[in-house]
C-alpha cells in the first residue's frame with residue numbers, strides 16, 4: 178500500500194457491507210469544486226470499496242420530484258441548504274443526500290462521507306449537519322523560495338525550489354489533504370519575505386502562481402502571499418515605503434492591479450511588519466493601522482484582505498531591564514488602535530503573548546479588542562514542542578485556548594466565540610496555523626505529527642469536537658479501526674503534550690531552549706540575551722514578576738482574570754512562573770514545594786515517554802512496518818532528549834537552590 182497520502186491513503190475494506198450506495202452518483206453542477214467532490218467520492222469508492230461509480234448528470238430541478246430519485250448518492254446544491262461551507266448528509270430509503278448551498282459544502286460533505294466509510298461506520302440512517310464555525314481556516318507556510326522552510330521539520334518546501342514555484346502532483350495532493358479537513362486559505366511563503374520572495378507579486382511569477390491558485394480553487398482553497406512592506410523601495414525603486422506618502426500609495430495601487438490581474442484567485446496578503454528586523458510603518462513614525470489600512474485600500478477593489486500580524490515587539494531588549502516586558506508588547510501596540518482598522522484588515526494574533534511555548538496564557542488582546550477583525554494564530558510546526566522528533570499532539574492545547582473565557586461579556590466570551598465572529602458580529606475572522614508539512618514522503622516527518630495537521634483543520638471547522646474525538650478520527654482514517662491500535666495511538670497522543678510539558682521548562686516559564694534552533698535544553702541560553710525571554714532564576718526562586726509590583730502585564734486582562742493572575746495564590750499553577758517570581762520553598766496546592774514539583778515532574782515526564790514507547794511497541798504487528806520503524810526511531814530519540822532535559826533542568830535547580838530531592842534520586 179502507498180502511505181504517501183497521510184489520512185487519505187485509503188485501505189481496502191472488502192467486507193464493508195454498504196457498497197451499494199456507491200454504484201451511482203447523481204450530480205447537477207459542473208463547476209470546479211463540485212467536480213472535485215465527484216472525484217473524491219469516486220476515488221474513495223474505488224480505492225476503499227473497489228467500486229467504479231457511475232456518474233449521472235442531472236438537470237438542475239431534480240430533487241424536488243422525489244419520485245424520480247433512484248438509489249445512490251446525490252450531490253445536491255440547494256439554496257436553502259446549509260451555507261458558508263456547511264453541508265447536510267442524510268440517508269433515506271437507499272439514497273444518500275449531500276446538500277449544501279455552495280459547492281464547498283458539497284466537497285466537505287463528500288470528504289465526510291468517505292471518512293464515514295474509512296471509519297467503517299454504517300451509512301444507513303445517517304444524518305449529519307455541519308456548518309464551519311470559523312469563516313477563515315488557514316495554513317501559513319514559512320517556505321522560502323530557495324526551497325528551505327523556516328522552522329520546517331519535515332524536509333524541503335514543495336511550493337518552491339531554486340527560486341521557482343512548483344505546481345504539480347504534490348500541489349494537488351496537498352490541496353486534497355488540506356480541503357479534506359476544511360482548510361480554505363493557504364499562505365505559501367514565509368512571513369520573513371526575502372528579496373527574492375518580494376518578487377512573488379510581480380509578473381515574473383504570474384503564470385505559476387495563477388496555476389497554483391487554480392489547483393487550490395478547485396478544492397475551495399484561496400491562495401495568499403506574504404508581503405514585504407518595503408516592496409515600494411525594493412521593487413519600485415522609491416526612496417520610501419511611508420504608508421502616508423502619495424507615491425507609495427500609488428505604487429501599491431498599481432502593483433495590486435497587476436498582481437490581481439495576474440492571479441485572479443488571490444485572496445490577499447499576510448504581513449509581518451516591524452518585527453524581528455522586518456520593515457514596517459514604525460520606520461516612518463506611522464502606526465500599525467496606517468500601514469495596514471494603506472495596503473487594505475490597495476487590495477480592496479479586488480476583494481482582497483490584509484492579514485496583519487500582531488507579533489510586534491522589540492527584539493533588541495536589555496536583559497537587565499526588569500520593567501520592559503515582551504509579553505506586553507502586542508497589547509500595548511494594538512489595543513489603542515481598536516476600531517481603527519478597515520473592514521478588510523484582520524489582525525492575526527498569536528495564541529500567547531510570547532511565542533508558541535509549550536504553555537502560555539492566552540493573549541490579552543482576545544476579549545480586549547472588540548472593534549477589530551481577528552484571527553487566532555497557532556503553530557503546528559513544533560518549533561518549541563519537540564520539532565516533530567518528539568510526539569506532541571497539540572489539539573488539547575488549542576482546545577484550552579479556544580475555551581478560555583476572556584470575560585469581555587457575561588456569556589459567549591471565549592476565544593472561540595471571538596474568532597468565529599459570533600461575539601462581536603464579524604465576518605472576517607478565523608484561525609491560522611503555522612504549517613508542519615514538507616517534502617518528506619509522509620508530509621510531516623513524524624508520522625504522528627500528521628494528527629496536528631488533521632486536527633487543526635478539523636478543530637478550526639468544528640471547535641466543539643474534543644481532542645480525543647479528533648485523535649480517534651485521525652487514527653481510524655490513518656491506521657484503520659482495530660480497537661487495540663486506536664486505543665494505543667489515542668493514548669499516546671493524549672499523553673504527549675502533558676509529557677512534553679513535564680520534562681521541559683516548568684510552570685509556564687518557557688524558553689529554556691538552545692538559542693536559534695530552539696531544540697533541546699539550555700536553561701540560560703536566552704537568559705542574558707536580547708530577546709525578552711527570561712526566567713530570572715536565582716538561588717532563592719524563579720519566575721517573572723508580571724503583577725503590579727513587576728511589569729503589570731497581569732493587569733492587561735479583563736476582570737476577574739486580571740485579579741486572578743495578579744496573586745500567586747489564585748494564579749493557575751501551570752502559569753505560576755509566567756506571572757510571578759516564586760521561592761523554591763513555596764508550597765503548591767499539591768502540598769509539594771515548588772522545587773520538589775520541578776524534580777518530580779521532570780522524572781514523571783521521562784516515565785511518560787517510556788510509557789509512550791511501551792504503547793507503541795505493542796503495535797509492532799498492527800501498523801505498517803515502515804511507519805512502525807520510523808516512529809520507533811523518533812521515540813527512542815525522544816527518550817534520550819527527555820533524559821537530557823530532565824537532568825539539565827533538575828541539576829540546574831539543585832545547584833541554584835541547594836535543596837535536595839526528597840526522594841533521594843540522582844540529580845547531578
Ligand code: BDP
Pocket residue numbers: 327328368369449453488532533560
Ligand atoms: C518565531 C520563529 C521565527 C518566526 C517568528 C514569527 O522563531 O522563525 O519568524 O516566530 O512568527 O517563533 O514571525
